[in-house]
Amino acid sequence: MGLPNHFELTATDEAARTGLLGTPHGVVRTPAFMPVGTAGAMKSVHWRDVRDTGTDIVLGNTYHLMLRPGAERIAALGGLQRFTGWNGPMLTDSGGFQVMSLSDLRKIDENAVTFRSHIDGVKVELSPERSIEVQRLLGADIAMQLDECVRLPATPGDIERAMRLSVRWAERSRRAFEAAPPGYMLFGIVQGGDVPALRSASACALVDIGFHGYAIGGLAVGEPQSVMLEMIERTVPHLPEDRPRYLMGVGTPEDLLEAVKRGIDMFDCVLPTRNGRHGVAFTRFGAINLRNARHADDPRPLDEQSSWPSTRDIPRAYLHHLVKSGEALGAMLLSEINIAYYQRLMQDVRAAISRRTFPDFLEQTRTEWARGDIAAAG
């Protein structure tokens, strides 16, 4: 393997783990949730407020940033952390996933994926080497290998072909990363769809190559939660105990707890900000749709016991009004409220693992969600 380890496990509770991941821009407490700052911005949230939610690390999208404003430009401006003013740890994806979902006329061959930009139609080639180069230019603390992610359901043949290609690209990514300065990290990505044998083959091949950490990709792409959890269970035993494990693009608060229970350390998802823009709040009482008329006259906050000021102090009636009126402030408040909820959940998860009470915590949290929101006022 040969790559230095920057991850320190500090406690375990059955398969659940808590630890510290050192990066050039600061320490990340795990299990960690990474909000997604797509195109160099957290949608509708100030960076100063992202930090205040307890976020240690954020995710930036290579695909968006390489097209606009461009990786070379961001490098000349001192890297993504300085460009945005976030200044904390940042992980970038490889660009591959969004090439598949956003661009036109994409073509994959052994060498690279070629596509047309969804912004201006310019033809772009993204090879494993170029993906690493772009992520290095962006200044990512953690870079991801380029992979091919197959949308499920898919045939075992298609899944295996993409997985084998991803392993070859992993080797090339690892070589391309060799010039990176100390402290920066590269994660490999386990593929293999919903086929357990392919998942374990992928994991073993990646561990043979050796990475700073290991991601599980190609999940939360249309399969039932039970399949996702089974694939995690089939993959984790093949990953080294002492390296961070990152479940990509997941998920709901419940997904996060189920995955932590199975040994996952890191997550990213657009759900807190996307649902915030659509009028939905994540809370101790589950997901709450602020568009619902029952909130129109309700002076009570979303959760009077929350430690996040906007969750604790702002009347539901006001949030309802903002959402119904299409005011930008509605998306702003609900996005920060949701990120704060996710981060508070991760903080409680870490505390429960440290105290070895994670199974109890999981049960209590599920019970609160199942009880649902407080009854309508008056």
Place this chain on the structure above:
Amino acid sequence: MGLPNHFELTATDEAARTGLLGTPHGVVRTPAFMPVGTAGAMKSVHWRDVRDTGTDIVLGNTYHLMLRPGAERIAALGGLQRFTGWNGPMLTDSGGFQVMSLSDLRKIDENAVTFRSHIDGVKVELSPERSIEVQRLLGADIAMQLDECVRLPATPGDIERAMRLSVRWAERSRRAFEAAPPGYMLFGIVQGGDVPALRSASACALVDIGFHGYAIGGLAVGEPQSVMLEMIERTVPHLPEDRPRYLMGVGTPEDLLEAVKRGIDMFDCVLPTRNGRHGVAFTRFGAINLRNARHADDPRPLDEQSSWPSTRDIPRAYLHHLVKSGEALGAMLLSEINIAYYQRLMQDVRAAISRRTFPDFLEQTRTEWARGDIAAAG
């Protein structure tokens, strides 16, 4: 006149004045700029950040709020200050101006203006009495009389008819306001278009009725700046020295200084937030269009001497990227940057008047604006 005075002049420099206006929700330092929180929200700015810019008082739009979420609902929720969480001084307009500009099928007669809501087409009648009732329900620290504002150019006959109607509505507004608890204020609105004799007739009639303060309305509605300034000069001598004077819907930073020079104490305008949403920043160097490609690679902030963190620390290249990408964060940052600039300008204006150096300050500020933005980088 008979209405108690809550305004205290603390210094004058020629016609320019600085003072303190006491309201039930706090003291307002004048000259004061009121950002506009149209429909119960400052567009793209958190209330906590509005306060941090040095804003003492904000404006809410009666027309929007009476239609959605409704004045009775806001009253039941404890008033607009509590509903929004702003909790500071608030002035509401009468609703008349936006009935004219936003609604369909409006009809004005002696009694009231009748219109259809632009949201759901419901027919609504707004009389002087109902306007005061709505503003009292909203909990405005300062309410405005209902008036009829004529868009210029207009014939002297049309201007006079609207002005006379506005005076009769002023009397009715004053009577309707009599039940308001102590400390809350009602301002009359001088009309009269671009006809000096009508302006003075309007001012004298309003002073005879007696108000807590006096607004100059019907300007910045299409006439040249010179006409606006002349109308101010023709009106101010007829207003009592000891009462606050409010120039409605104005304006650019230059308009504000010219009006302060002529004895105006209060302003409101959507310009800082509207221009912020359109990619324009107000700075010491004048207005700067961040869409301009010359900012794309510029690591320098808008103004490294600014005391506002976003103005001082954020690279122009990042603001350019956000604006070009249509990211909500671009509007958020530029709106707060612009409100902060306006408030800093007002703070400097108040200090200059206190030191009796306002003419020098006006000259220096104009010179800086005229010099224009710093040259492109590189």
